[in-house]
Amino acid sequence: MSFLTEPIGLAHYLTVGAFLFVAGIVCMATKRNALGILMGVELVLNGSVLNLIGFASPYFRQENLGLDGPAIALFVIVLAAAEAAVALAIALNFYNNHSTIDVDQADELRG
Amino acid sequence: MIVLLADTGGAAINWHTVMFYVVALAACGFAAMVAVSSNIVRMAFALIVCLSAVSGLLFLAGAHFVAAMQLMVYVGGTVVLLVFGVMLTAQKAFVSMKTTAGDWILGLVVGGTLLAILGQLIFAVPEWRHSDYQARAEAELAAYEEQLKSHIASGQDVTEAQRRRLADLITLARQGHPEETAQIGLALVGVRADRPSPEVAGYSGYLLPFEIVSVHLLVVLVGAAYLARAKRRRKPLLSSGVSTP
Numbered sequence: 450m451s452f453l454t455e456p457i458g459l460a461h462y463l464t465v466g467a468f469l470f471v472a473g474i475v476c477m478a479t480k481r482n483a484l485g486i487l488m489g490v491e492l493v494l495n496g497s498v499l500n501l502i503g504f505a506s507p508y509f510r511q512e513n514l515g516l517d518g519p520a521i522a523l524f525v526i527v528l529a530a531a532e533a534a535v536a537l538a539i540a541l542n543f544y545n546n547h548s549t550i551d552v553d554q555a556d557e558l559r560g
Numbered sequence: 561m562i563v564l565l566a567d568t569g570g571a572a573i574n575w576h577t578v579m580f581y582v583v584a585l586a587a588c589g590f591a592a593m594v595a596v597s598s599n600i601v602r603m604a605f606a607l608i609v610c611l612s613a614v615s616g617l618l619f620l621a622g623a624h625f626v627a628a629m630q631l632m633v634y635v636g637g638t639v640v641l642l643v644f645g646v647m648l649t650a651q652k653a654f655v656s657m658k659t660t661a662g663d664w665i666l667g668l669v670v671g672g673t674l675l676a677i678l679g680q681l682i683f684a685v686p687e688w689r690h691s692d693y694q695a696r697a698e699a700e701l702a703a704y705e706e707q708l709k710s711h712i713a714s715g716q717d718v719t720e721a722q723r724r725r726l727a728d729l730i731t732l733a734r735q736g737h738p739e740e741t742a743q744i745g746l747a748l749v750g751v752r753a754d755r756p757s758p759e760v761a762g763y764s765g766y767l768l769p770f771e772i773v774s775v776h777l778l779v780v781l782v783g784a785a786y787l788a789r790a791k792r793r794r795k796p797l798l799s800s801g802v803s804t805p
Contacts, residue, residue, distance in 0.1 A: 454571040457580050459688040462621065465584045467678035469614070471671045472591040478667040481657035482600050484645050488607050491638065492591055495614050498630070506621040507737040508693045516740075516747050516754050519626045520766050523744070526629055527773055530638045531780040537645045538787035544649040545791070551657050 459510060462503030470496035483540040483552050487533060494529040498522045580620055587613035598658055604643050611635045624739045697733040704729050 473492030480486050503509060505518020544550050590610035597603050611634050618627035683689065704726060708718060731738060743753045750765035 451571075453578055453581075454574050455577065456574055456691050456694055457577050458690045460682050460685070461580065461584070462617070463682045463688070464679060465587060465617065467675060467682065468588045469591050469610075471675040471678070472588075472595045474674065475667045475671040476595040476603075478670070479595070479659045479663055481659060484600060484642060484649065485603055487642060487645075488594055488603055491607060491634070491642075492594060492610070495611060495634070498626070499614060499617060502618050502621050502623045502626060506623065508622055509688070509691045511693075511696075516743055516752070519623050519744055520747055522623070522626045523629060524766075524769060524773055526626075526633050527777065530633055530641075531777055533638045533641055534784040535780055535787070537641055538784040540645060541648060541788050550649040550651065553657075 457509075459503050459506075462499055462506075462509070466496040466499035466503065468496075469493075469499065481551050481553050483543065483550050484537075486552065487536050487540070490536070491529060491533065494525055498525055501525070576620065580617070583613050583616040583620065586610075587617060600646050604639065604646055607642070608635060608639050611639060622737050622739065625741045625744055694733070697729070701729045701733045 469492050473489040473494075473496060476489030476492060477486050478489075480489065501514070501518045501522045505514035505516075505522075507513055540550065543555065547554055587610050590606040590613065593606040594603050594610060597606065612631065615627045615630040615635065618624075618630055708722060708726065711722070712718065740754070746753050747765045748767070748770045750767035752765050
């Protein structure tokens with residue numbers, strides 16, 4: 450149980466960020482529900498937020514990003530919320546027009 | 561627990577590490593559940609738990625303000641928006657749209673390759689595998705205490721500045737790095753309080769991105785509200801009911 454006694458490093462945070470990123474990509478690639486694809490996008494952006502905060506944390510590196518990490522992470526969170534709103538509006542319109550949320554049915558370039 | 565203590569060979573359990581593993585397992589596990597599950601409501605719930613676990617990880621890294629914002633904006637806003645979307649686009653009896661096995665295999669192969677590449681990159685830097693923050697903070701505190709002891713032993717008084725520095729070092733060693741939320745606020749209006757020379761290029765504040773994001777949010781909300789408005793339904797024609805304004 451020695452891994453419970455030694456302090457964690459930056460690699461642990463980056464691994465969790467990479468896992469969330471890959472889970473988001475697999476989710477985006479394999480879901481037929483448009484909202485499932487949106488959830489994949491949220492996972493990808495959370496992986497990037499973990500990376501940013503990990504590099505800026507004073508607990509892992511002595512020379513770190515400092516204030517830039519939390520500031521950019523805040524922008525990422527806000528932009529992700531904005532993009533989720535627009536994507537949801539598009540998905541709602543698609544559902545209202547086609548009565549299905551399956552993106553496999555969106556194969557005609559017609560409104 | 562007693563077995564754990566016996567196995568460590570005398571070293572104390574690092575509770576920061578234990579909490580990290582608990583929260584990181586929750587985040588990774590529920591993220592995998594989002595990717596694997598075929599029920600959209602279960603995916604939404606797993607996403608809520610995963611994002612809350614990510615917020616916990618941000619707290620553990622010392623970014624308290626961003627972690628609180630993550631809970632408020634992401635979990636309390638974006639995911640609630642997604643759940644509303646799930647409710648509004650619900651199909652009869654939640655017809656589960658399954659992806660074919662071929663698609664799954666392809667997706668997992670690509671994802672696995674990417675994860676392997678990223679993991680190999682992450683563990684290629686040896687400095688990132690461990691951190692010596694605690695050891696360094698305690699060593700600095702012990703050295704300063706020694707310095708103050710010799711200072712007192714030589715008969716001089718402890719000045720106010722030395723007392724404050726001792727308190728700062730004790731905070732750094734026992735409670736961790738203090739979160740400077742005021743500095744984040746100052747940086748967002750253009751004043752970088754943490755860099756010594758603000759006129760050096762690259763050390764300016766975040767005023768321009770802040771203004772751009774504010775206008776961006778306004779435009780996005782107006783656009784999304786217009787896109788998702790309830791459309792006036794015309795009277796249906798004889799042949800088919802077309803209902804666009």
